[in-house]
Every structure is written in C-alpha cells, then in structure tokens.
Amino acid sequence: MRPVRYAMVGGGEGAFIGPVHRTAAAIAGNCQLVAGAFSRDPARAARSGEALGLPAERSYPSWSALLDGERDLPADERAEFIAIVTPNHLHAPVAIAALEAGFPVLTDKPLTDTIAAAESFANAADRTGGLVGVTHTYAAYPMVRQARELVAGNRLGAVRRVAVRYTQGWLARAEDAVGKQAEWRLDPARSGLAGAFGDIGTHAFNLVETITGDPITRLSAELRAAVPGRTLDDDGAAMFHLAGGGRGTLIASQVCAGDANGLAISIWCEEAGVHWAQENPNVLRVARRNGPEEIWTPGADRGYLDPPAMRVTRTPSGHPEGYLEAFANIYHDFALAVRGRPPEDRCYASLAEGMRSMRFIAAAHRSSADNARWVELENDA
Structure with a gap:
C-alpha cells in the first residue's frame, strides 16, 4: 500500500506532542507527512515546515489556509487526513472545518475543551459521514x-x-x-x-x-x-x-x-x-x-x-x-x-x-x- 498522506495542524517548533506524532507516523510505515500548519504564528509555522523538509507551498500560515490549499490540489496529491495536535480549544473548530472539507480527522485527546464543542464536533461527523479517530495512546x-x-x-x-x-x-x-x-x-x-x-x-x-x-x-x-x-x-x-x-x-x-x-x-x-x-x-x-x-x-x-x-x-x-x-x-x-x-x-x-x-x-x-x-x-x- 502506498503511504497515506497526512497534514498536521499544530505541533511546530517548541511543541512536545507534534514530534511524537510525526515520529510515530514514521514508525507506522504507512503514513507520509505532506503538509502542515504548525503554528498560529506564520513565521514559526514557516520555520517548522522548512525544518521538516516540506515545500514552502505546503507549509501553510494557518489551518484554514491548509484546508483550502489541500482541497484545491489533485486527489492523488492532497493530504488524505488531518492530524490535530493543538491545544484543546482548537480541536473542534479545526476538526469541524476539516470534516466539512472532506478530510478524515485524527485528533489528540481530550476530544475538545467543552461538552458543547464536543457535541458540535459529533454533529459535524454525523452530517458529513467523516472518519474520526482519537489518540488515547x-x-x-x-x-x-x-x-x-x-x-x-x-x-x-x-x-x-x-x-x-x-x-x-x-x-x-x-x-x-x-x-x-x-x-x-x-x-x-x-x-x-x-x-x-x-x-x-x-x-x-x-x-x-x-x-x-x-x-x-x-x-x-x-x-x-x-x-x-x-x-x-x-x-x-x-x-x-x-x-x-x-x-x-x-x-x-x-x-x-x-x-x-x-x-x-x-x-x-x-x-x-x-x-x-x-x-x-x-x-x-x-x-x-x-x-x-x-x-x-x-x-x-x-x-x-x-x-x-x-x-x-x-x-x-x-x-x-x-x-x-x-x-x-x-x-x-x-x-x-x-x-x-x-x-x-x-x-x-x-x-x-x-x-x-x-x-x-x-x-x-x-x-x-x-x-x-x-x-x-x-x-x-
């Protein structure tokens, strides 16, 4: 099986869990990082993408830009799922937008920051039929x-x-x-x-x-x-x-x-x-x-x-x-x-x-x- 392409939101320089996820994905052997929005700070995001060897055009300044950019790529080039490794308050908005854009989502735990956000997340998954996974390691x-x-x-x-x-x-x-x-x-x-x-x-x-x-x-x-x-x-x-x-x-x-x-x-x-x-x-x-x-x-x-x-x-x-x-x-x-x-x-x-x-x-x-x-x-x- 060809490696499954994924993009990461969060986990840039100074983060703990982002490198863990990327190392684990490499160990898995069937995943390939192809894009990312690694920080809300565009400069830090760009440095993180460069350090990981990503092309500049696939290292995005924001998660919304990542979803837009990846969705516009040919199906055999774009990311096939989105890994979310941000603080809790961003899990739901990123996941909901990703599901609505047609991307499966693998998110860090806990699912979100509040019950209301979690219910919105679940509603988006029901509405879109999108695949969701949570990393209870x-x-x-x-x-x-x-x-x-x-x-x-x-x-x-x-x-x-x-x-x-x-x-x-x-x-x-x-x-x-x-x-x-x-x-x-x-x-x-x-x-x-x-x-x-x-x-x-x-x-x-x-x-x-x-x-x-x-x-x-x-x-x-x-x-x-x-x-x-x-x-x-x-x-x-x-x-x-x-x-x-x-x-x-x-x-x-x-x-x-x-x-x-x-x-x-x-x-x-x-x-x-x-x-x-x-x-x-x-x-x-x-x-x-x-x-x-x-x-x-x-x-x-x-x-x-x-x-x-x-x-x-x-x-x-x-x-x-x-x-x-x-x-x-x-x-x-x-x-x-x-x-x-x-x-x-x-x-x-x-x-x-x-x-x-x-x-x-x-x-x-x-x-x-x-x-x-x-x-x-x-x-x-």
Missing part, C-alpha cells in the same frame, strides 16, 4: 490489549475492583507553570473545563473502560487546585461504579512531586488480579487466586499472546516497546481506515469513546462542585 500498548483479552474476554471472571492512577509531579510548584506546555494546560480559555482530569484523567478513564469492556455509570469526585492561584484542577480523585457491578477508584494528579508519568492500573476479577504500569509497559502481571503468579511480556515470538496483542507487537521478545510504538499503532490503523481497510481491533479510539471521556470530565466537575455528590455518567458508548 495507552490503549494501543500490546500488554494493555492482552489485558483486555483476559478481562473483557471474561477469562478471569467478573470484575470486582479497579484501582487506576495517573500521577505526575511536573506542576508541583507554582513556579513550574512556565513554558508553552504548562501555560496552555492551566489556561481555561485553551484547556477548557478541566486541568489534570482532562489532560491525564481521561487516559485513566479510557484505560478502565478499554480493559474491562464495561462502562463507568456513575462517580463521586473531588477535584482541586492544590497549588494556590490556579483556576483549573491539578489534583483529584473519584470513586466509580461499572455497569457490570464492579467498583473502582481513579486518581489523576500533576502535583505528586517526584512522579514522572505514573499511569498504573490494577483490576481484580473473581479468579485473578491483573496489573500493568506504563513506566514498565512490557510487563503484565497476572496473580491468580489458586495458582502461580504469571508475568506476561510482548514479543513477536511470543506464541501465547492473543491476536490483538500480537498484531501490534513489532519486535522480538526482550526489545522494549512503549510510547512511540503505541502511537505508531494508532497511526497505522487510522491510515488503514482512511483507505477503507480498518482492522476490527483498531488501536485508535472512536469518536464515541472520545465523547465518553468528555462526559467523564463533565460528570467529575459536576460532582466535585456539589460536595462530591454521586452523579450519573451517560452510557453513550
């Missing part, structure tokens, strides 16, 4: 997919208890709120309703529903700005109920001093507990009630893994696979979908899954604002 790790086969596949019995946490320490002090990455995440005008619960809590939420295959139906949350002077939450926790009867807790915090990227999940079923941590992603620990503890690891030569895990495993056993490879799995599968060949066990999150994360954010904030009252989270998965 951690669900694309091989061992997470293996965990889903064990838990959602009901091979360990019903889920009884879940504990998930995503802890970081990079915003632990007031003086940490400097630089491009911190500034927009702490700004309600660009980040939206949520701080830490939107930035990393949505990953924890998505991981729970991905591995258990069971939607969260209600929650009780307490969110706060632990560092004085902040408007958005930088720390929070929630209790939740699963539709199948399981119970759980979720912690999302960016003020846990000393923690780097501490995403970890434990799921206890009737017959065993399943444990995975993002900072040691190649280890899935299964502790059975009546049996030895098992350590599952990825590898192209691991015959015991289920097909959804094997399909996205790229290297022989003993060679670590992590963040970039998981992003690559998302780009690989989305490119296949753009060409009309989506895998049944796709690695990218759907628009509906992105909407679920938005409803989680909104429900957590409703609960916290009302003294941690239990609130319902609509099951629209």
Whole structure:
C-alpha cells in the first residue's frame, strides 16, 4: 500500500506532542507527512515546515489556509487526513472545518475543551459521514490489549475492583507553570473545563473502560487546585461504579512531586488480579487466586499472546516497546481506515469513546462542585 498522506495542524517548533506524532507516523510505515500548519504564528509555522523538509507551498500560515490549499490540489496529491495536535480549544473548530472539507480527522485527546464543542464536533461527523479517530495512546500498548483479552474476554471472571492512577509531579510548584506546555494546560480559555482530569484523567478513564469492556455509570469526585492561584484542577480523585457491578477508584494528579508519568492500573476479577504500569509497559502481571503468579511480556515470538496483542507487537521478545510504538499503532490503523481497510481491533479510539471521556470530565466537575455528590455518567458508548 502506498503511504497515506497526512497534514498536521499544530505541533511546530517548541511543541512536545507534534514530534511524537510525526515520529510515530514514521514508525507506522504507512503514513507520509505532506503538509502542515504548525503554528498560529506564520513565521514559526514557516520555520517548522522548512525544518521538516516540506515545500514552502505546503507549509501553510494557518489551518484554514491548509484546508483550502489541500482541497484545491489533485486527489492523488492532497493530504488524505488531518492530524490535530493543538491545544484543546482548537480541536473542534479545526476538526469541524476539516470534516466539512472532506478530510478524515485524527485528533489528540481530550476530544475538545467543552461538552458543547464536543457535541458540535459529533454533529459535524454525523452530517458529513467523516472518519474520526482519537489518540488515547495507552490503549494501543500490546500488554494493555492482552489485558483486555483476559478481562473483557471474561477469562478471569467478573470484575470486582479497579484501582487506576495517573500521577505526575511536573506542576508541583507554582513556579513550574512556565513554558508553552504548562501555560496552555492551566489556561481555561485553551484547556477548557478541566486541568489534570482532562489532560491525564481521561487516559485513566479510557484505560478502565478499554480493559474491562464495561462502562463507568456513575462517580463521586473531588477535584482541586492544590497549588494556590490556579483556576483549573491539578489534583483529584473519584470513586466509580461499572455497569457490570464492579467498583473502582481513579486518581489523576500533576502535583505528586517526584512522579514522572505514573499511569498504573490494577483490576481484580473473581479468579485473578491483573496489573500493568506504563513506566514498565512490557510487563503484565497476572496473580491468580489458586495458582502461580504469571508475568506476561510482548514479543513477536511470543506464541501465547492473543491476536490483538500480537498484531501490534513489532519486535522480538526482550526489545522494549512503549510510547512511540503505541502511537505508531494508532497511526497505522487510522491510515488503514482512511483507505477503507480498518482492522476490527483498531488501536485508535472512536469518536464515541472520545465523547465518553468528555462526559467523564463533565460528570467529575459536576460532582466535585456539589460536595462530591454521586452523579450519573451517560452510557453513550
């Protein structure tokens, strides 16, 4: 298959996530960057495009110019999908315009900044019939997919208890709120309703529903700005109920001093507990009630893994696979979908899954604002 051509909005010089996306797309092997609008600053956008080796005419000064310019090119030259790696407040306007211009959209999480914007996004997708993917990266790790086969596949019995946490320490002090990455995440005008619960809590939420295959139906949350002077939450926790009867807790915090990227999940079923941590992603620990503890690891030569895990495993056993490879799995599968060949066990999150994360954010904030009252989270998965 010829590489699928894509254009990127955002992710220019000084950005963190743009280079991650581009590196992952290169690892995927079936994607090719052909155009971009990398910054709202035209000069920075031009420098970014030049640094990436793009022709000047395909490095656009704005996202609207990109959509107009690409749409006017012959079908065999224009970008085939748009990757959106901007701050949250731009996800919806860029995506809606791209869908209406006929381009599929792969957007970073969370889906948007507000529920209203997310609903407008969803309406545009319904109206145009356009393809949408969301980059909930951690669900694309091989061992997470293996965990889903064990838990959602009901091979360990019903889920009884879940504990998930995503802890970081990079915003632990007031003086940490400097630089491009911190500034927009702490700004309600660009980040939206949520701080830490939107930035990393949505990953924890998505991981729970991905591995258990069971939607969260209600929650009780307490969110706060632990560092004085902040408007958005930088720390929070929630209790939740699963539709199948399981119970759980979720912690999302960016003020846990000393923690780097501490995403970890434990799921206890009737017959065993399943444990995975993002900072040691190649280890899935299964502790059975009546049996030895098992350590599952990825590898192209691991015959015991289920097909959804094997399909996205790229290297022989003993060679670590992590963040970039998981992003690559998302780009690989989305490119296949753009060409009309989506895998049944796709690695990218759907628009509906992105909407679920938005409803989680909104429900957590409703609960916290009302003294941690239990609130319902609509099951629209």
